[in-house]
Amino acid sequence: ITLINTPDATVNDPGPMCDTTAPVNLNPFVNEPGGTWGALVQTNGVFDPSTIPDSINPALVTYTNSITVNGVTCADVDSVYIFIGKVPPPPLTFSDTACGDNVIPLVANDTSATGTGIMNWYYDSAGVIILADSNITSYTPTVSDSIADSVYVFYVQEQNGNCPSAFSTVSLTVVNIGASFNTTPTDSGEIPLNMIFDNTSFGV
Numbered sequence: 238i239t240l241i242n243t244p245d246a247t248v249n250d251p252g253p254m255c256d257t258t259a260p261v262n263l264n265p266f267v268n269e270p271g272g273t274w275g276a277l278v279q280t281n282g283v284f285d286p287s288t289i290p291d292s293i294n295p296a297l298v299t300y301t302n303s304i305t306v307n308g309v310t311c312a313d314v315d316s317v318y319i320f321i322g323k324v325p326p327p328p329l330t331f332s333d334t335a336c337g338d339n340v341i342p343l344v345a346n347d348t349s350a351t352g353t354g355i356m357n358w359y360y361d362s363a364g365v366i367i368l369a370d371s372n373i374t375s376y377t378p379t380v381s382d383s384i385a386d387s388v389y390v391f392y393v394q395e396q397n398g399n400c401p402s403a404f405s406t407v408s409l410t411v412v413n414i415g416a417s418f419n420t421t422p423t424d425s426g427e428i429p430l431n432m433i434f435d436n437t438s439f440g441v
Contacts (some may be wrong), residue, residue, distance in 0.1 A: 245269045245300035246313035251284075253320040255400035260285040263298065274304035283291075286321045316435040322400035325349050328356060328393055334410040341409050345372060345393045355396045362392050362404060387411040 247268040248292040251261060264270050264282035277296050278284045294398045295318040303312035328345035335341045347354045358368035368391060389409045395402040 239441060241304060241306050241309060241311045243311040243313050244272070244304055246272055246300050246315040248298065248300045248317045249314045250317050251319060253322055253399055254286040255322045255324050256287055256289075257324045257400070258286045263300075267300055267302075269302055272300050272327075275299035275301075279285050284319070289321050322398045324400045325353070325395040325402040327403045327405040330394045330405045330407045332408040332410075334412060336412055341411075342399075342428040343391060343393070343407055343409075345405065345407070347372075347395060353395065353397050356393050357396050357401070359392045359394075359404075362390075362406075364392065364394065364401075364404070386413060 238269040245268045248263070249266045249268070251266050260283045262282055263274070263278060263284050271369055274280065275298060277289070277293075277298055278300075284296075284298065297316055297318055297348065297356060299314060299316040301312055301314045305311075318329045326348050329348050330345045333341060343358060345356045345358075354372055355370075356372040357364070357370050360366040361367055361418075361433055387410070389411065391407045391409070393407065394404050421435065
């Protein structure tokens with residue numbers, strides 16, 4: 238009597254993916270390589286998330302490992318579901334101009350029918366320094382003493398689990414306005430007193 242040790246077909250969960258994720262080699266996720274993958278995986282073990290239609294998402298991936306001895310085949314089969322997240326398109330944003338002492342609303346809109354509408358705002362294009370996690374937020378600029386207008390640029394992306402959209406940008410132009418004047422002479426004098434008013438205002 239020959240006892241055949243059935244090979245292990247265990248597939249470890251590779252985790253969720255995005256529909257824009259590059260093809261993934263699933264062979265490192267099995268306990269014992271050398272088996273056969275099901276229809277959703279290429280024969281070399283490569284899984285391409287972009288090919289999975291919504292109708293079968295999450296995708297059921299199967300793996301079979303077998304051995305044949307003296308015409309007798311012993312097989313083990315395992316499967317795992319892989320969820321494919323949809324990457325939303327970049328949100329629609331609106332640039333604005335306002336006076337320096339105003340609260341400036343930052344607004345971004347979802348442009349897809351299946352988006353979450355959850356917007357994350359950042360100070361930097363790398364998405365590291367968070368401004369706010371909301372689809373609408375307000376920002377009060379620090380008014381510069383410079384007579385030049387200030388331009389602030391912010392970055393926003395729509396969040397869908399682990400599959401965020403590309404960044405959109407919002408430019409806010411803050412108009413600095415200062416009202417002031419000088420007089421010549423600056424002190425009092427006899428009537429009639431002739432004075433010259435020099436407008437030193439800026440931004441107007």
